[in-house]
Amino acid sequence: MKTILVIGAGMSSSSLIRYLLENSTIYNWKVRVVDQDIKLAERKINGHPNGIALSFNALESVERRPEIEQASLVISMLPARFHVDVAKDCIDLKTNLITPSYISPEMRALDEAAKKAGIVIMNEIGVDPGIDHMSAMKIIDHISAIGGKVHSFKSFCGGLIAPESDNNPWNYKFTWNPRNVVLAGQGSAACFIEENQYKYIPYSKLFSRIDLMAIPGYGEFEGYANRDSLSYRGIYGLENIPTIFRGTLRRPNYCKAWDAFVQLGLTDDSYKMAHSEELSPRTFINSFLPFKENISIEEKFKKAIGYDEDIYHKFEWLGFFDASKVMGLKNVSPAQLLENILVSKWTLDPSDKDMLVMFHEFVYELNGEKKKLNSYMVNIGEDSVYTSMSNTVGLPAAICAKMILNETLEITGVQMPISAEVYNPILKELEENGITFLEEEFDHQFIG
Amino acid sequence: MKTILVIGAGMSSSSLIRYLLENSTIYNWKVRVVDQDIKLAERKINGHPNGIALSFNALESVERRPEIEQASLVISMLPARFHVDVAKDCIDLKTNLITPSYISPEMRALDEAAKKAGIVIMNEIGVDPGIDHMSAMKIIDHISAIGGKVHSFKSFCGGLIAPESDNNPWNYKFTWNPRNVVLAGQGSAACFIEENQYKYIPYSKLFSRIDLMAIPGYGEFEGYANRDSLSYRGIYGLENIPTIFRGTLRRPNYCKAWDAFVQLGLTDDSYKMAHSEELSPRTFINSFLPFKENISIEEKFKKAIGYDEDIYHKFEWLGFFDASKVMGLKNVSPAQLLENILVSKWTLDPSDKDMLVMFHEFVYELNGEKKKLNSYMVNIGEDSVYTSMSNTVGLPAAICAKMILNETLEITGVQMPISAEVYNPILKELEENGITFLEEEFDHQFIG
Numbered sequence: 099m100k101t102i103l104v105i106g107a108g109m110s111s112s113s114l115i116r117y118l119l120e121n122s123t124i125y126n127w128k129v130r131v132v133d134q135d136i137k138l139a140e141r142k143i144n145g146h147p148n149g150i151a152l153s154f155n156a157l158e159s160v161e162r163r164p165e166i167e168q169a170s171l172v173i174s175m176l177p178a179r180f181h182v183d184v185a186k187d188c189i190d191l192k193t194n195l196i197t198p199s200y201i202s203p204e205m206r207a208l209d210e211a212a213k214k215a216g217i218v219i220m221n222e223i224g225v226d227p228g229i230d231h232m233s234a235m236k237i238i239d240h241i242s243a244i245g246g247k248v249h250s251f252k253s254f255c256g257g258l259i260a261p262e263s264d265n266n267p268w269n270y271k272f273t274w275n276p277r278n279v280v281l282a283g284q285g286s287a288a289c290f291i292e293e294n295q296y297k298y299i300p301y302s303k304l305f306s307r308i309d310l311m312a313i314p315g316y317g318e319f320e321g322y323a324n325r326d327s328l329s330y331r332g333i334y335g336l337e338n339i340p341t342i343f344r345g346t347l348r349r350p351n352y353c354k355a356w357d358a359f360v361q362l363g364l365t366d367d368s369y370k371m372a373h374s375e376e377l378s379p380r381t382f383i384n385s386f387l388p389f390k391e392n393i394s395i396e397e398k399f400k401k402a403i404g405y406d407e408d409i410y411h412k413f414e415w416l417g418f419f420d421a422s423k424v425m426g427l428k429n430v431s432p433a434q435l436l437e438n439i440l441v442s443k444w445t446l447d448p449s450d451k452d453m454l455v456m457f458h459e460f461v462y463e464l465n466g467e468k469k470k471l472n473s474y475m476v477n478i479g480e481d482s483v484y485t486s487m488s489n490t491v492g493l494p495a496a497i498c499a500k501m502i503l504n505e506t507l508e509i510t511g512v513q514m515p516i517s518a519e520v521y522n523p524i525l526k527e528l529e530e531n532g533i534t535f536l537e538e539e540f541d542h543q544f545i546g
Numbered sequence: 547m548k549t550i551l552v553i554g555a556g557m558s559s560s561s562l563i564r565y566l567l568e569n570s571t572i573y574n575w576k577v578r579v580v581d582q583d584i585k586l587a588e589r590k591i592n593g594h595p596n597g598i599a600l601s602f603n604a605l606e607s608v609e610r611r612p613e614i615e616q617a618s619l620v621i622s623m624l625p626a627r628f629h630v631d632v633a634k635d636c637i638d639l640k641t642n643l644i645t646p647s648y649i650s651p652e653m654r655a656l657d658e659a660a661k662k663a664g665i666v667i668m669n670e671i672g673v674d675p676g677i678d679h680m681s682a683m684k685i686i687d688h689i690s691a692i693g694g695k696v697h698s699f700k701s702f703c704g705g706l707i708a709p710e711s712d713n714n715p716w717n718y719k720f721t722w723n724p725r726n727v728v729l730a731g732q733g734s735a736a737c738f739i740e741e742n743q744y745k746y747i748p749y750s751k752l753f754s755r756i757d758l759m760a761i762p763g764y765g766e767f768e769g770y771a772n773r774d775s776l777s778y779r780g781i782y783g784l785e786n787i788p789t790i791f792r793g794t795l796r797r798p799n800y801c802k803a804w805d806a807f808v809q810l811g812l813t814d815d816s817y818k819m820a821h822s823e824e825l826s827p828r829t830f831i832n833s834f835l836p837f838k839e840n841i842s843i844e845e846k847f848k849k850a851i852g853y854d855e856d857i858y859h860k861f862e863w864l865g866f867f868d869a870s871k872v873m874g875l876k877n878v879s880p881a882q883l884l885e886n887i888l889v890s891k892w893t894l895d896p897s898d899k900d901m902l903v904m905f906h907e908f909v910y911e912l913n914g915e916k917k918k919l920n921s922y923m924v925n926i927g928e929d930s931v932y933t934s935m936s937n938t939v940g941l942p943a944a945i946c947a948k949m950i951l952n953e954t955l956e957i958t959g960v961q962m963p964i965s966a967e968v969y970n971p972i973l974k975e976l977e978e979n980g981i982t983f984l985e986e987e988f989d990h991q992f993i994g
Binding site for chain 2: 285286287289292293295296297298299300302303307328360361362363366368369371372373384385386388389391432
């Protein structure tokens with residue numbers, strides 16, 4: 099009997115825990131799930147005989163170490179900044195570790211120690227990062243195997259609302275951390291390369307310099323640039339690629355309206371607003387509009403957005419011109435007030451389904467010819483618990499857990515899923531679970 | 547014989563040192579000037595028998611303490627962050643101190659210790675801060691004395707190029723630290739109140755939401771908001787004022803073109819550009835424009851600025867479309883590259899004169915009537931050494947030094963020049979030196 103310790107039973111752990119429990123009898127696993135909130139852990143285990151709900155403070159080394167010691171594998175679903183401390187305990191106690199998060203420099207530095215301890219620390223094995231790496235590397239390795247050379251790689255991913263639940267003018271609801279959505283793109287400019295030219299998009303232009311694309315059967319999408327595209331060159335072995343771009347997908351006309359938030363200053367998290375507890379959505383937005391006697395807030399706002407009726411409608415639907423409800427949030431930033439307004443309108447209903455969309459576009463040279471290959475995946479969630487976000491984050495991690503415990507994956511050190519021995523079995527099993535990539539190939543004459 | 551220690555002999559110390567030396571014989575002063583660069587100190591003293599040039603590291607307490615100990619007064623012209631350490635030595639050694647910089651919280655905390663030591667630490671006694679405080683408080687105290695109540699206070703200041711030296715399409719040259727000009731307004735939004743409504747202008751809107759004004763004899767100016775207007779309420783005793791606004795002055799159409807820098811992302815100092823040492827002004831600006839095959843950089847730029855010919859001309863004049871000169875700056879930010887381009891074009895010629903402009907607009911109620919009072923000062927520099935910037939920063943500090951040494955000003959503690967006993971004699975002597983405020987009064991029917 100092998101023991102798996104899952105740390106964190108939040109939204110993105112649902113599908114992970116379900117998979118582990120469903121496979122626990124065949125493989126003789128015990129699944130111990132710890133959360134500060136034991137009710138949450140119990141709900142995720144749902145009475146399964148191989149599951150044990152625990153409650154302790156997993157951020158405290160002394161509390162988690164006895165649990166790590168008796169486990170064969172730890173899956174940390176904690177916020178990313180806590181993984182390194184867990185990893186150090188895992189190295190100490192020679193227990194394998196999986197996290198869905200980006201490898202931090204501190205995590206990277208543990209590579210040698212992990213190898214010495216004979217354990218694997220598998221990171222970036224959710225959806226983005228995770229499925230993006232695996233699906234891209236499969237194609238990159240294939241192009242390389244047939245003697246081709248990748249000239250351009252553009253890749254987009256978005257967590258969206260499924261068409262059947264898409265009933266608001268933004269065509270968007272929150273399927274992950276709202277705060278991260280509000281702050282997305284802030285900090286230094288988005289950087290990528292196009293035909294060997296380094297290109298930078300500052301935050302103030304991020305949501306107006308967008309790409310449009312269509313996905314067969316799912317209609318149109320728009321994509322804005324992620325901050326970091328360049329680091330993928332090294333990760334994917336594409337050091338000298340002339341064009342590489344990573345972006346985030348939204349439905350058409352979302353970015354234009356989000357840009358209105360940015361331009362007004364509503365996404366700013368760098369300062370607290372005076373007397374913020376007294377603000378209604380209406381006085382909040384008016385704080386960012388010029389003072390004009392005898393001109394209504396609606397009129398000032400319309401002028402600010404260049405009289406775009408679609409944007410106006412989207413703001414109106416969010417209740418921005420409503421003065422009746424004071425938000426009551428003391429000493430908060432514009433971004434926190436915006437989040438409060440958005441959460442009240444963009445939260446999934448219990449019957450809502452979400453949708454995860456991934457889209458890769460490769461241009462490569464083969465035998466002197468240019469070819470284009472699109473690869474895309476659209477996955478619809480089951481409901482508001484077993485969301486597509488939860489499935490696409492949790493299943494790769496869960497399948498990888500199985501491979502480690504069954505010893506069909508025998509690597510050590512700080513890893514990410516970019517080698518065939520990792521991605522092939524995982525992508526195959528994801529397909530069996532309905533997470534499927536489709537491909538379209540184009541000859542060079544169709545390349546714009 | 548009394549000794550004055552001036553720390554720092556840079557650009558803004560020229561007029562200060564000259565005033566002290568000119569008055570040194572009458573008042574029996576020795577003026578000791580320290581700078582890392584002894585040549586600079588010697589040049590400022592220019593052979594005057596009462597001046598002594600010194601060179602040591604004034605940032606080291608052990609090096610400066612013997613000099614502070616033998617002085618009656620220290621004037622610190624160091625960068626603002628170093629003043630507090632100097633102040634602690636001055637308290638220890640019971641030596642008075644003058645700085646032209648804003649009072650930091652750490653400086654504020656020394657108030658009691660300074661009082662106990664029986665010394666004054668006079669801060670914010672340059673031009674902005676400095677002359678702004680004095681000229682505003684004189685009017686505020688006057689309005690209060692005649693029974694009026696200030697309803698609105700808007701105040702602008704700008705360091706500009708004198709009309710006779712104004713020979714570039716930006717109508718601007720650097721008269722103080724170029725880096726500060728490039729980074730101006732970054733960080734949290736500009737905040738002010740208008741008719742009791744808190745208003746915020748984010749950086750991305752700062753240079754497009756401008757005020758226009760005319761100054762008799764000097765033509766038109768435009769003003770953009772400073773980040774902090776609110777703290778002046780407490781300083782000036784205007785806690786419940788409905789409208790308060792502080793701004794920075796430029797010549798018309800400057801802000802619109804500066805906004806193009808902001809919108810492109812050229813003022814960003816938060817990251818380093820890849821291979822920055824290879825960039826020319828042309829490839830630098832192209833890094834922020836979309837990749838378009840067969841469309842020139844000029845054409846892409848024109849589109850980005852909405853085909854504004856005036857902005858295009860200003861950029862062209864700065865050499866932005868020049869590919870011939872690689873800047874050669876390794877591992878630098880966009881802001882550093884922009885500064886490099888601007889310094890090469892906006893530096894004062896030896897024969898150039900600068901211009902300091904200050905403009906206050908008061909609306910106040912008196913006997914049930916609304917009245918408006920404008921007060922403004924325009925000062926032209928002597929040359930590129932005794933600039934208006936140097937005169938307006940240095941003379942208030944120098945006059946205050948005289949008052950402290952002659953014991954006509956007898957206050958202690960951490961101070962700024964907002965009381966009549968400080969501002970009256972200083973404003974009077976500034977007038978004798980050609981730094982003069984003119985006033986225009988308007989009846990209520992002319993108040994827009």
